[in-house]
Amino acid sequence: MGFFLETLFGGLMAGMLYSLVALGFVLIYKASGVFNFAQGAMVLFAALAMARFSEWIPLYAGIDNPVVYNLLAFVGAGILMFGVAWLIERLALRHLVNQEGTTLLMATLGISYFLDGIGQTIFGSDIYKIDVGMPKEPIIAFEGLFEGGIMLNKEDMYAAVIAAVLVGLLTLFFQKTVTGRALRAVADDHQAAQSIGIPLNRIWVIVWCVAGVVALVAGVIWGSKLGVQFSLTTVALRALPVVILGGLTSVPGAIIGGLIIGVGEKLSEVFLGPYVGGGIEIWFAYVLALLFLLYRPQGLFGEKIIDRV
Numbered sequence: 001m002g003f004f005l006e007t008l009f010g011g012l013m014a015g016m017l018y019s020l021v022a023l024g025f026v027l028i029y030k031a032s033g034v035f036n037f038a039q040g041a042m043v044l045f046a047a048l049a050m051a052r053f054s055e056w057i058p059l060y061a062g063i064d065n066p067v068v069y070n071l072l073a074f075v076g077a078g079i080l081m082f083g084v085a086w087l088i089e090r091l092a093l094r095h096l097v098n099q100e101g102t103t104l105l106m107a108t109l110g111i112s113y114f115l116d117g118i119g120q121t122i123f124g125s126d127i128y129k130i131d132v133g134m135p136k137e138p139i140i141a142f143e144g145l146f147e148g149g150i151m152l153n154k155e156d157m158y159a160a161v162i163a164a165v166l167v168g169l170l171t172l173f174f175q176k177t178v179t180g181r182a183l184r185a186v187a188d189d190h191q192a193a194q195s196i197g198i199p200l201n202r203i204w205v206i207v208w209c210v211a212g213v214v215a216l217v218a219g220v221i222w223g224s225k226l227g228v229q230f231s232l233t234t235v236a237l238r239a240l241p242v243v244i245l246g247g248l249t250s251v252p253g254a255i256i257g258g259l260i261i262g263v264g265e266k267l268s269e270v271f272l273g274p275y276v277g278g279g280i281e282i283w284f285a286y287v288l289a290l291l292f293l294l295y296r297p298q299g300l301f302g303e304k305i306i307d308r309v
Contacts, residue, residue, distance in 0.1 A: 013156030015262020020218035021239035031207035034104035040236025041115035047219030051128035081212030241289035247299030
């Protein structure tokens, strides 16, 4: 039982990390109705900025306190992501208002390659580390209940708490604020939203800024865990089944979908892997996403599309 719970908790923590990346997909889709292929590049770009700023600030500003220079690096990376969001809207999205979804999709694909290239140009292509002080050593819990206890990763636990706080804040933002309701109106119909006075350009800047902050948080956590390298963009591919499962329009769905996939991957690999030769963790999420696309394409919490003729 102890081993099962240890695997279960490991899956939950991995799922929360997937969910952090999936949140960015959901935010952009809710505001523009387009799937943002640039989300993985945004995570990488934000992580690179954080890693390099945390190196440059002590070197050039003479600040030796890790808490201070990490905080300044985070703020600087956040401001940079705001600037990226503004430029994306100003130079690309503003000229594609009311275009077909395919056009916007291809625009995000181009933005993805641009961010990959400009990130390498500005920050370099080496492997960098992010150390924000999150403890990496595991802890042993419930020793009194199970023989040997249950080993938990502190870093993953911190990530789970951060993701939960983000989801709560974003849910309140979309449901309780005027800007959040305007975002949902824009997602439903761009032309109708413009006709009642909602400034589409400003709304897109806001949502890309919020998605940039989410990408920064995800990039810091993934960079702290895996190191900042250009393969970090593939983390976004791990989040694709999450948004399909949870629903492209649901912020809580991104978290629930991440938890389901994280737990499913770990349990299937540990308990079914020995019987089929292993490797289940690689394809489990995509097979589950395929089944949902066949039988419930809107996901668990997505809005069901009803066409009236």
